[in-house]
Amino acid sequence: NPDEVIEYHKYSDPFAYMWEVHDYVEECMLDPEEYEVQEHVDPQPIEHALKIVKDSIEKTILSVQSQVPPGTQCTPEVYLTGGSNFRTSLHTIPTVLKGGKPCHGYKGNRPKKRPHWYYEIREYLINNWNATVVEGMEADDKLAIEQSKAYEDIWNIPEPGVPETCIATIDKDLLNVPGAHYNMDSQLSRWVTPEEAEVNFYRQILTGDRTDNIHGCFKVGAATAAKLIYEGQTSGDKWSTVLEQYRLNMEKYPEQWITDKTPEEAALEIARLVYMVQDEEQLLWEPPQRTAA
DSSP, rough: HHHHHHHHHSSSOOOOOHHHHHHHHHHHHHHHHOOOOOOOOOOHHHHHHHHHHHHHHHHHHHHHTTTTTTTTOOOOOOEEEEEEEEHHHHOOOOOOOOSSSSEOSSSTOOOOSSTTTTTHHHHHHHHHHOEEEEEEEEEHHHHHHHHHSSTTTTTOOOSSSSOOOEEEOOOGGGGGEEEEEEEEEEEEEEEEOOHHHHHHHHHHHHHBBGGGBBOOOOTTTHHHHHHHHHHHHHHHHHHHHHHHHHHHHHOOOGGGGGOOOOOOHHHHHHHHOOOOOOOTTTTTOOOOOOOOO
16 A cells, blocks of 8 residues: 555665665665665764765775885875776766666666765875876776886786886776786785786676676677687687677577677677776777788
């Protein structure tokens, strides 16, 4: 009875977690038109939020500092994504939600509402850590560009020496970039070789990136991609494998592909969306040239 549901909400305490909302909706067998979820935020003071940010950055600096020779000074460079991004206009292929509903746009599946202290934290990073606001691309791209600049010939470095730079992030997309990496969540460091970076990139073309609403081959996950793309293949072999998988996938699951693009065009769009820009003069990734047999 809708009246009973309204009365229940009127006198009950707010739900603490979204899973409680989902359970309640399922228990009452409510249709989407019969209820509305309203978010209530009771934030900690801004000083608390800024201390968390400060502690996180300082902890990251100390962790990276401990892994380089004594006397080597680590200087943090902080980057924030600005208001423009070339991927917005590049993205045309929607992902398909349950029920066949398309989800359009780059990061179109992200919540529209920002975290409570979002803008205050950005100002803090700009004013206290000299954070650079990156326009036209993402902060991730700027990290990739700066790391690539630091190693002028990084694609010929097979093993780590003393790293000139280290990318500190929790985003696995940056593992498409060779060099030193540090994950703030796991607190683990690693060196990504050029070949490993390329393998990671081609695998991601197959899987896409659902967190950014980027399509990939339907039902192709990390395990399947690892069987298809591996070290030892040439760049041309990797790209040919990707194209063949897109052709097969679009033929087998046409309902998942709301686009008039060919498999080659679809694969190229996804590749350019997941690619981390490593040269400011070339935003768009180009596939390897095919050679005549």
